[in-house]
Amino acid sequence: MKKSNSTILAVVPANIDFKNQGVLALCEQHDSKGERTVGIITRPDMVQRAQAETCVAIAQGQRKDEVSIRHDWHVLRNRSSDELKNGTTIEERDAEERNLLSRDPWARLGPENLGIDTLRARLSTILFGAAGREFPVLAAKTKLQLEGLTARRELLGGDNRTVKEKQDIFYAATQSLINRTQFYVEGIYGQDTIHLGADHAIKLRARIVEQSELFRDRIFNEGHSYVSQLELSGLNPDADQCSIAKKSRVSPMKKLTPSSKAPEVEIQDAKKYLDENRGMELPGTFNPRNINDFFWEQSKPWNQIAEEHIGKTFEHCELYFKHATEMAFAPESLNENKFTFGSHLVVANRVFKLICIGLEKLKKEAKAELNKIENDRTKTQLNFNPKYMAEYRQQRNARNAARAINAVAKDAVLQNKDAKRPPPELNPNTLAELQNRHTQSDRTEEEADDFLRSAWIHYRVVERHFMRRLSELIPDVRDIEAKEFQRLVEEDKELEEEKDKLKQKSDMLQRCLQILERWT
Template sequence: MHIRNSQPAQHPKMTVYRDTVLLSDPTLLAKIDNLRDLNIGQHVPLPQLVVVGDQSSGKSSLLESLCGIPFPKAQSLCTRHATQITSRRSDEESVKITINPGPHASELHRKQLEKFRQTLPSGQNLRERFADILAEANKSMGLRAEASKGEGDIFSEDVLKVEIQGPNEDYLTVIDVPGIFRTTMEGTTKNDMAMVKELVRGYIKDDRTIILAVLPSNVDIATQEILELAEEYDKSGERTLGVLTKADLVLENRAQAAVCDLIQGRRRPLTLGYFLVRNRGPDNGDVEPSELDQIFRQSPWNDLPPGRVGIAALKEQLAVLLVEISRREFPKLLREVNDKIKECKKELAGLGPPRQDEREQRSFLSRIAEAFQHRARAALAADYQADPAFDQTELRLITNVVNITEVYSAEFRQGAHARHFEDVRPVPEDEYSESEPEEDQGQRTVQCLRKLLDEAKLDEYTPDESNELGSILVPPARPRYSWYNGTVTTWIADTYLRSRGLDLGTFNAHQVSMAFAEQSRNWGALTSVYMSRVVVTLHRFIATALRSVCPDDEARKQLWSAILDSLVERYQKAVDHAHLLIEVERHKQPYTLNQQFSEALSKARGERITELLHPKARKDTKQYGELQYMVNLDDIARAAAGKRNLDRMQEEIHDILRAYYNLALDRFVDNVFHLAVGHNLLHGPSSPLQVFTQEWVFNLEPDSLEQIVGESRATKKSRSVLTKKIDDLTKALKILKR
């Protein structure tokens, strides 16, 4: 171990405080002890003196010398738990003995330990009854009556606390921990050996702990594992004090010289140095410490500094150290308790409001529903500035739906018709151009939107989405575009020839119905893909919005499970509505009162006549100064004279179909958006967005409410632990401030 100098180790402030510490700091020491009463040491380290050493190092005898309590010294009755001994000066004598549960104690074990409480009138009574009290404490901790046999554990994390008050007591608090052993004994295992070592590590690791390393003088110090263990956490040796016991057993001159070298700092020095003591042994009876200390008047011990030999000198130094470390650490301790309270409150807030009973559960879920509805309204209104959560693309609901709809509309106009319509407009030769038209701005917009849809992966589903939405989801299908199927005129002619009857230049209206059903056969596939994309977008919005307003994973999982069936039911209703619109449009008798149909049909008929007259027209530029085509009125009357009935009927069906198809397409796309999507999915009273509302929460049965947001066992435990921790730390803060 490192040391700052090679001179005999003396605590630098000992001479300053030696005469005043016992009189001026009882309040400070009492505060630290009160914190121990609250078991605050498991949350923040407290200033303390911890006695550690190997088994048979003389720890028990040392504690008896320091505190006057006769700890059992037999090997079979070794210390099997930590013991905190606090002595305080008071006008009246009293002794109180309790057990503080270990950090991993169950609630049942804690309650069992609360029953153990002993009060005695004096320290003398404690000394007379201590062996029996220790046996009762071991039983309460669940330890075996004897280490070598019986049921129960051998060692415990619980702490036996002994508080002694009286007019002759000194101000001192020490903690004794089980002795380290290297080989298993009867009744112990390697796990016990490891547990004891970890228990010792837990007590000595903090900077606020003074380590009293008990070392037998008659054994080579190099064999004492406790110094190696202390060095792991106190590399500079600044808070390790060596206590050499069994001075009366060091008989050889060489061994005595080695002990003197330790005391005088010439060998394995420690900043706090070493003390040499002689404790009462089994054969010493009731010999007073002063009589035992007579050995230090003999050579070679009489050459050692008086402040480094004997129990009285050690007790005085321990009192000084305890006060000094308490004074030094007090401001940091106060700050740490404050920080711990803030940390615990933040962690408790992360659990959300308490949900122990029906009132708390309904209030909790109602607030989540309100926040969800607020987010849904903002998403439908594109009010994305209201909350930074809308930086997530999934929450920009109406924007995503509008983009999907615009792509749907463009794809519908591009590929919804099964066959190519003929363009009957004549193109004058002088108006013909071989140059390609410039790319349409609207088409570029649609291409950008398609890219956004690809990035959103609306046609790729997670396993959960596939399981939850099932048959509602439709993978994108590639329609057989019109140029693969030929012209609609060819299909009309073929169908007419296969189904005509006796007619005189007329056709059955059913021919138009059949033609329209054929021409609109892609409507269902394109609309199903559109509805699937909108449903996925809405489903992802709801899931993301719930994650943003309900951070509790378990509660959100249960809530999602509770509303999922209703969500799917409403999605399906919207999809069914879209299918109904498809069915109505495609398979009903075509009919409309829209004037645009008549205008389009008249225009088509006019273009047919214009096409027939165009070869007979002559150019004329005289009347208006621009190119005009002039026709003879008699040519108009004879224009269609040469056409067969079949040709005229093909053209008539084609032109009626084209005029009606374009009108029906616009109407259908609008209806799908406004009714199936807008009303059923977004804004209507049966929208999936209206599944999770405050009204729904108010109507939940208590059992359902408990299942959804009732706290899990782990959450309840965390909340209980944090609440108690905050309560204990708050009490500790009051103790420190008063």
């Protein structure tokens, strides 16, 4: 009744005063102009002549002060309760109705307003007339509803797709991921990353370079049991090797702080060690195998630092793929031809988890390779690297030259103290005495110094070799492939059900719109 496009049938019994009919008050409230109301008078056989005259007068519009309806009134005769009990048929009812309404005063209303048959025809005419006015409005509303449903379906990824369509979309997304990764691992980025900060995980090459620099710095600065103050021969080629990355852009690791020893303390400790661990070597010499102990002790932190480096490197890879897979499967506002899944974040997360399985496998392989290197570290040390021999010879020649110069200076001091002192006899013993290389204690201390320098040079050479080996453990992310397409692209069941419901509503509205457009 409240709807503006509805038709109201105001059924009023003839044997009840019209003024007491609540339905007429409702019609006045919701259809004050009477344009949608059709008045129907029933029970014409239940009133006397005077009441019948009043009903006819109202139906003819002679009592508008009491009832105002635009359409003509219609009169019907229904079966009474007694007739229903006695089984009066429809045909008998119709015959009785025609007999009653053909007499005065009802006949004055005209045959088109009397009886059930003419009411059907009248209502059809009224309804189609109303429809003619309302259909354009309904069609416009239906179009708006269709547009709204279409928009909702698009937000959900469109209609449920076939297996072939899913495979095509998945293939395009994974190819995009592969292409992105091939460029990103080389440090080549596109316009879709320009808004990302310098520390974003998607910039994988920068993250790996920074993490590797940090690893290198840690091996150089933290990878010893203690820091030596000995001045090894030649310039340190690693003096300028330090990371330029900001601390905020690298994954923090537990910092190790090696202790520090003064040169004289270090030499005395080495001398004490050699004295306490003498074997078959001749007095005043050292057993080269003692370098093993030194190397093993000094390189203890390597494995811990390397394990942390592998873990942090793989963290960068995982975080990269977390963002890269979402970017590969996400819709693009600038690319209308790119189709994706309604639950593209769900599918991207499944792909990411699959990649993580592959990364974890590679991580285990890297740690297994690291264990092999650790086993090599703890075995007897062999060094055929020419770098070791060249550096060892250079530092030994430098020390011999320094000792010779010191001997001359020492003799000059003695000459100044005693002008009558005769020049020293130049023989091996006096020369060794001037160089502090004569007594057994002098020789042991010299060998301790020589031992330390040999050990440190060996340590540095193996250190660089270790880093080169470790760089081979990091996997090439371009080798990772996606698997199990069907399992990965399976849509969310609740989402599919919702999309099916929206599709059904859209189809129904589309059929309604086609019907409405025929009448507009």
